[in-house]
Amino acid sequence: xxxxxxxxxxxxxxxxxxxxxxxxxxxxxxxxxxxxxxxxxxxxxxxxxxxxxxxxxxxxxxxxxxxxxxxxxxxxxxxxxxxxxxxxxxxxxxxxxxxxxxxxxxxxxxxxxxxxxxxxxxxxxxxxxxxxxxxxxxxxxxxxxxxxxxxxxxxxxxxxxxxxxxxxxxxxxxxxxxxxxxxxxxxxxxxxxxxxxxxxxxxxxxxxxxxxxxxxxxxxxxxxxxxxxxxxxxxxxxxxxxxxxxxxxxxxxxxxxxxxxxxxxxxxxxxxxxxxxxxxxxxxxxxxxxxxxxxxxxxxxxxxxxxxxxxxxxxxxxxxxxxxxxxxxxxxxxxxxxxxxxxxxxxxxxxxxxxxxxxxxxxxxxxxxxxxxxxxxxxxxxxxxxxxxxxxxxxxxxxx
Amino acid sequence: xxxxxxxxxxxxxxxxxxxxxxxxxxxxxxxxxxxxxxxxxxxxxxxxxxxxxxxxxxxxxxxxxxxxxxxxxxxxxxxxxxxxxxxxxxxxxxxxxxxxxxxxxxxxxxxxxxxxxxxxxxxxxxxxxxxxxxxxxxxxxxxxxxxxxxxxxxxxxxxxxxxxxxxxxxxxxxxxxxxxxxxxxxxxxxxxxxxxxxxxxxxxxxxxxxxxxxxxxxxxxxxxxxxxxxxxxxxxxxxxxxxxxxxxxxxxxxxxxxxxxxxxxxxxxxxxxxxxxxxxxxxxxxxxxxxxxxxxxxxxxxxxxxxxxxxxxxxxxxxxxxxxxxxxxxxxxxxxxxxxxxxxxxxxxxxxxxxxxxxxxxxxxxxxxxxxxxxxxxxxxxxxxxxxxxxxxxxxxxxx
Numbered sequence: 001x002x003x004x005x006x007x008x009x010x011x012x013x014x015x016x017x018x019x020x021x022x023x024x025x026x027x028x029x030x031x032x033x034x035x036x037x038x039x040x041x042x043x044x045x046x047x048x049x050x051x052x053x054x055x056x057x058x059x060x061x062x063x064x065x066x067x068x069x070x071x072x073x074x075x076x077x078x079x080x081x082x083x084x085x086x087x088x089x090x091x092x093x094x095x096x097x098x099x100x101x102x103x104x105x106x107x108x109x110x111x112x113x114x115x116x117x118x119x120x121x122x123x124x125x126x127x128x129x130x131x132x133x134x135x136x137x138x139x140x141x142x143x144x145x146x147x148x149x150x151x152x153x154x155x156x157x158x159x160x161x162x163x164x165x166x167x168x169x170x171x172x173x174x175x176x177x178x179x180x181x182x183x184x185x186x187x188x189x190x191x192x193x194x195x196x197x198x199x200x201x202x203x204x205x206x207x208x209x210x211x212x213x214x215x216x217x218x219x220x221x222x223x224x225x226x227x228x229x230x231x232x233x234x235x236x237x238x239x240x241x242x243x244x245x246x247x248x249x250x251x252x253x254x255x256x257x258x259x260x261x262x263x264x265x266x267x268x269x270x271x272x273x274x275x276x277x278x279x280x281x282x283x284x285x286x287x288x289x290x291x292x293x294x295x296x297x298x299x300x301x302x303x304x305x306x307x308x309x310x311x312x313x314x315x316x317x318x319x320x321x322x323x324x325x326x327x328x329x330x331x332x333x334x335x336x337x338x339x340x341x342x343x344x345x346x347x348x349x350x351x352x353x354x355x356x357x358x359x360x361x362x363x364x365x366x367x368x369x370x371x372x373x374x375x376x377x378x379x380x381x382x383x384x385x386x387x388x389x390x391x392x393x394x395x396x397x398x399x400x
Numbered sequence: 401x402x403x404x405x406x407x408x409x410x411x412x413x414x415x416x417x418x419x420x421x422x423x424x425x426x427x428x429x430x431x432x433x434x435x436x437x438x439x440x441x442x443x444x445x446x447x448x449x450x451x452x453x454x455x456x457x458x459x460x461x462x463x464x465x466x467x468x469x470x471x472x473x474x475x476x477x478x479x480x481x482x483x484x485x486x487x488x489x490x491x492x493x494x495x496x497x498x499x500x501x502x503x504x505x506x507x508x509x510x511x512x513x514x515x516x517x518x519x520x521x522x523x524x525x526x527x528x529x530x531x532x533x534x535x536x537x538x539x540x541x542x543x544x545x546x547x548x549x550x551x552x553x554x555x556x557x558x559x560x561x562x563x564x565x566x567x568x569x570x571x572x573x574x575x576x577x578x579x580x581x582x583x584x585x586x587x588x589x590x591x592x593x594x595x596x597x598x599x600x601x602x603x604x605x606x607x608x609x610x611x612x613x614x615x616x617x618x619x620x621x622x623x624x625x626x627x628x629x630x631x632x633x634x635x636x637x638x639x640x641x642x643x644x645x646x647x648x649x650x651x652x653x654x655x656x657x658x659x660x661x662x663x664x665x666x667x668x669x670x671x672x673x674x675x676x677x678x679x680x681x682x683x684x685x686x687x688x689x690x691x692x693x694x695x696x697x698x699x700x701x702x703x704x705x706x707x708x709x710x711x712x713x714x715x716x717x718x719x720x721x722x723x724x725x726x727x728x729x730x731x732x733x734x735x736x737x738x739x740x741x742x743x744x745x746x747x748x749x750x751x752x753x754x755x756x757x758x759x760x761x762x763x764x765x766x767x768x769x770x771x772x773x774x775x776x777x778x779x780x781x782x783x784x785x786x787x788x789x790x791x792x793x794x795x796x797x798x799x800x
Contacts, residue, residue, distance in 0.1 A: 001481040006464065357741065359430050361769060375769060377778030379462055386463025390746040397744060398460055399467035399480070400487030400626050 003386065004239060006398065007077065013241040016327035016392040019278075019288045020075065020384075023314065024068075025296030025337025027349050027368055031304050036295075036339060037350065037367040039304075040311035044318035046365045048331060052354030054363040055376025057384060058346075059335045065346040071334035072256050076236065076289070077385025085256070086171060086228020092161045093258050094251025097153050099230045104169040104198055107226045108152065108160040109177070110134065110219035111185070113210070118181050122158040123219040134219050135160055141212050148201050155251065162224060164202065170195035175225035176206060185210075185221055202227070235261025236287070240389060245284070247277045248291035257289060271313055275320045282324055286392075290321075299337030307339050328391045329354045330384065331366070348378060355391035403786060404639060406798065407477065413641040416727035416792040419678075419688045420475065420784075423714065424468075425696030425737025427749050427768055431704050436695075436739060437750065437767040439704075440711035444718035446765045448731060452754030454763040455776025457784060458746075459735045465746040471734035472656050476689070477640065477785025478633065485656070486571060486628020492561045493658050494651025497553050499630045504569040504598055507626045508552065508560040509577070510534065510619035511585070513610070518581050522558045523619040534619050535560055541612050548601050555651065562624060564602065570595035575625035576606060585610075585621055598627070635661025636687070640789060645684070647677045648691035657689060671713055675720045682724055686792075690721075699737030707739050728755045728791045730784065731766070748778060755791035 028036040059066040060080050069090055070080035088106040092099050099105055110131065112120040126134075135154040142150060149165040172192035178185065187206065190199040202224065209222040236244045238261070246257030249267045258264050265281050267273040274290055281288075292314055298306035321329065336347040350371040352363075361375035372378070376387075389395045428436040458464075459471040460480050469490055470480035492505040499505055510531065512520040526534075535554040542550060549565040572592035578585065587606065590599040602624065609622045636644045638661070646657030649667045658664050665681050667673040674690055681688075692714055698706035721729065736747040750771040752763075761775035772778070776787075789795045 001484075003461065006461075006481070010464070357429065357738075357745070359435070359768070361772065373773070375456075375772040376462075377456065377772065379778065383462040386461065386746075388463075390463035390465065395463065395465065395746070397465045397467055399470040399484060400490070 002079070003077070003382065004079065004234070007239045007386070010396045010398060011239065011241045011389060012394055012396055014392065014394050015286065016394065017286050017288070018242070018328045018388050018392050019290065019321060019324070019326040019330070020388065021290045021292065021321065021329070021331045022075065023292050023295045023311070023331065023333050025299045025335060025344065026311065026333040027336030027338070027347050028299065028307065029338035029340050029347070031340055035368055036299070036304060036307040036311060038369070040308045042311055042315040042366065044315045045311070045331065048318065048329070048354060049352050049363050049366040049370065051360065052352050053358050053361045053376050054350070054352045054366070054371040054374025056348035056368070056371050056378045057332060057351045057381040058348045058378065059381045061380060063346050065344050066335050067344065068252060068334060069256065071381070072253070074381035075332070075334055075384050076260055077240065077382065078233065078260070079382055083231065083233055085231055085259070087226030088161065089228040089230060089259070090252045090255040091155065091226070092153070092163065093255030094253070095153050095155055095161055097161055097163060099163070101230060102165050102167060102169070104164040104171055104227060104229055106162050106224040106228070108162050109223045110158045110160065111221045111223050112218050113185055113221040116184055118178055118183055118185055118221070118223070120218070121181055121223060125157045126219055128154065128156050130219070131155070131158065131160065134213065134216070138209060138212055142208050145204060150205055158219065162205065162222070164198070164205070166201060169198040169201065169229070171198070171227045171229045173198055173202060173227040176202065177223040177225045185223065188224065188227070198227070231259070233259065237261050240385065240394070242287040242394070243285045244287040244289065245281055246289045246291070247274050248289070249273065250291070250293050253291045262289065271317060275317050279320065279324065295333070296337045299339050300343060302339050302342035304339040327355060328388050330388055332384070349381065351376065351384070353387060353391065357391050402479070403477070403782065404479065407639045407786070410796045410798055411639065411641045411789060412794055412796055414792065414794050415686065416794065417686050417688070418642070418728040418788050418792050419690065419721060419724070419726040419730070420788065421690045421692065421721065421729070421731045422475065423692050423695045423711070423731065423733050425699045425735060425744065426711065426733040427736030427738070427747050428699065428707065429738035429740050429747070431740055435768055436699070436704060436707040436711060438769070440708045442711055442715040442766065444715045445711070445731065448718065448729070448754060449752050449763050449766040449770065451760065452752050453758050453761045453776050454766070454771040454774025455751045456748035456768070456771050456778045457732060457751045457781040458748045458778065459781045461780060463746050465744050466735050467744065468652060468734060469656065471781070472653065474781035475732070475734055475784050476636065476660055477782065478660070479782055483631065483633055485631055485659070487626030488561065489628040489630060489659070490652045490655040491555065491626070492553070492563065493655030494653070495553050495555055495561055497561055497563060499563070501630060502565050502567060502569070504564040504571055504627060504629055506562050506624040506628070508562050509623045510558045510560065511621045511623050512618050513585055513621040516584055518578055518583055518585055518621070518623070520618070521581055521623060525557045526619055528554065528556050530619070531555070531558065531560065534613065534616070538609060538612055542608050545604065550605055558619065562605065562622070564598070564605070566601060569598040569601065569629070571598070571627045571629045573598055573602060573627040576602065577623040577625045585623065588624065588627070602627070631659070633659065637661050640785065640794070642687040642794070643685045644687040644689065645681055646689045646691070647674050648689070649673065650691070650693050653691045662689065671717060675717050679720065679724065695733070696737045699739050700743060702739050702742040704739040728753065728788050730788055732784070749781065751776065751784070753787060753791065757791050
């Protein structure tokens with residue numbers, strides 16, 4: 001019997017409310033002796049650490065660096081080693097693209113190819129409006145191919161999603177992306193015997209795109225990665241009997257939330273928008289996932305100071321969250337993004353939980369090192385959802 | 401390969417002795433800043449914490465509140481997510497009721513029904529002697545039904561066990577208990593296609609009971625819950641090559657111990673009786689499970705002061721335990737029972753282990769917060785048995 005089965009059996013609907021605030025990538029590493037969390041002035045966040053219990057959560061398992069998909073799945077109570085989501089499906093759902101059983105989707109970049117080599121993997125980050133024009137152009141002019149329907153959907157700047165609709169398309173495909181500039185564009189290759197058809201369909205599409213866009217100055221080729229089909233995954237309603245909502249403003253997180261059955265409450269790009277949206281929708285849901293992106297993007301940029309500033313920028317909004325009086329409040333991250341590594345890492349997430357049934361430990365500040373001494377100890381992030389549900393009294397007793 | 405397979409392969413019989421003292425439900429939550437363990441004066445227990453290593457043990461997994469069955473199974477080295485025991489079987493075994501392959505058992509309450517509604521789910525907690533008389537009456541006067549044998553066994557006050565003997569009785573039955581007063585008595589319903597026969601047998605019994613007892617002032621109906629059959633579970637002798645004994649005085653714990661192959665050493669209701677029984681039987685066994693109930697029952701009553709007193713009442717007896725010089729001594733609980741929650745909870749169990757091979761950590765008192773800083777860290781209770789066996793040098797090396 002696994003956690004998922006336990007959850008179906010033991011979860012019960014109640015009026016208690018849970019807030020999971022994800023400070024994306026907030027965990028970091030010391031530079032000049034202090035991590036981003038240690039360097040930031042964040043009196044409210046530290047106050048929360050003093051009001052509850054803390055610990056460190058490994059997203060997947062010790063040593064494993066997760067993508068945003070598995071890192072979030074774990075936080076939402078889905079075993080990340082069981083469910084694997086392609087980046088393409090997340091991006092597609094985030095853009096509002098409908099995806100069905102016969103659809104294969106991928107994340108795309110428009111790129112610049114000159115003399116047979118990729119000279120710019122992002123086509124000079126063309127403006128989004130130009131992307132829209134190019135996608136309209138492709139959808140109108142791409143040659144029709146027997147038994148296959150293809151559509152492209154513009155994202156921000158140079159990003160798009162490609163959707164291939166046909167019987168029997170497998171997503172066992174390698175990325176069609178050389179990853180580095182100065183190399184020729186790459187075709188996809190099948191990674192399983194049944195992916196031959198999908199491989200042929202995708203590679204013909206890449207040729208067709210190059211033909212249609214050959215007159216473009218910048219966006220004259222397409223790179224594709226993260227091929228994926230719609231996964232079979234139970235909703236949070238089914239598993240946990242919650243009425244979940246996601247307050248987020250980046251496509252991928254909205255996409256993931258939608259996939260799991262959350263109502264997606266779009267929020268503007270300002271930090272205050274997250275809290276406005278949370279307050280406005282407080283009555284309608286009992287589980288709120290709030291996603292704060294800036295801590296991750298500054299970490300990815302390798303900008304220690306900007307990451308410190310992102311932590312400090314969120315801090316003044318926390319009293320608005322506390323004023324809502326959630327029965328359970330968790331603040332953590334999906335994965336760490338140390339600025340020194342300029343990317344996701346395998347380090348555990350600092351974690352705090354506040355609830356009338358949680359007690360209080362000795363942790364006085366919200367940092368990696370302080371959380372390591374917290375009462376919750378070190379645990380896999382798959383335990384975050386059972387902990388939140390338990391403290392919200394949403395889990396019945398197991399066995400007699 | 402699971403722990404159970406490892407145990408069969410690696411365990412060895414030795415003369416070393418293990419004592420596992422279970423202070424049932426001892427873990428709690430702060431009220432006015434201090435938990436029950438923090439408020440209690442318990443110099444001997446704190447001395448034990450200083451003499452060994454400590455940690456926090458999650459009974460099943462983080463967030464899961466266990467019944468007594470799964471919580472104890474985990475302590476005894478049985479994966480609680482693999483083995484599930486019905487409450488009926490535990491209660492039956494505790495009362496000394498023989499249960500065989502064709503038996504279906506359930507826990508019963510005598511109840512009062514008036515005007516078609518359950519007015520008292522415990523029939524005014526009738527005295528045990530009256531219960532005995534009523535059970536005798538039922539066993540003599542219940543109408544014989546073709547192919548089915550039914551017997552009831554009195555427990556304490558209003559509690560009894562019903563045993564149904566017939567071919568093909570499934571235990572996939574809902575509880576025949578409305579759980580609340582002011583509702584009509586409930587029949588059982590089959591929870592699987594193969595449970596139709598059992599359902600019919602049980603519901604006819606409930607009708608028969610009401611007919612036989614219609615003249616009773618208080619106990620004029622029966623409620624049944626926790627339908628269960630004899631489970632298939634290996635003994636502790638088979639798995640761990642120990643000669644185990646249980647010193648306990650509550651039916652359910654004695655029943656569970658018997659099921660796992662322990663010799664049950666009944667003890668009187670006084671705390672001293674537990675230690676008398678332990679001393680008297682010291683030579684005959686190498687594994688002793690000692691069960692102290694009062695910490696749980698006071699917690700269930702929501703009586704913080706009584707729980708503190710229960711901890712303080714046990715403390716003076718601990719020197720008798722130490723005088724026996726067990727090679728491994730563990731003190732922990734099966735699950736937490738915070739008085740503020742008036743019931744079992746998901747919080748981890750404070751845990752201490754003393755052995756010449758264990759070393760000593762910095763923990764100076766036996767409390768939830770102090771144990772959280774212990775050297776053993778936070779772990780699932782299924783690790784308790786391997787730890788005890790290892791420190792008793794009862795486990796051989798794994799692999800070459």
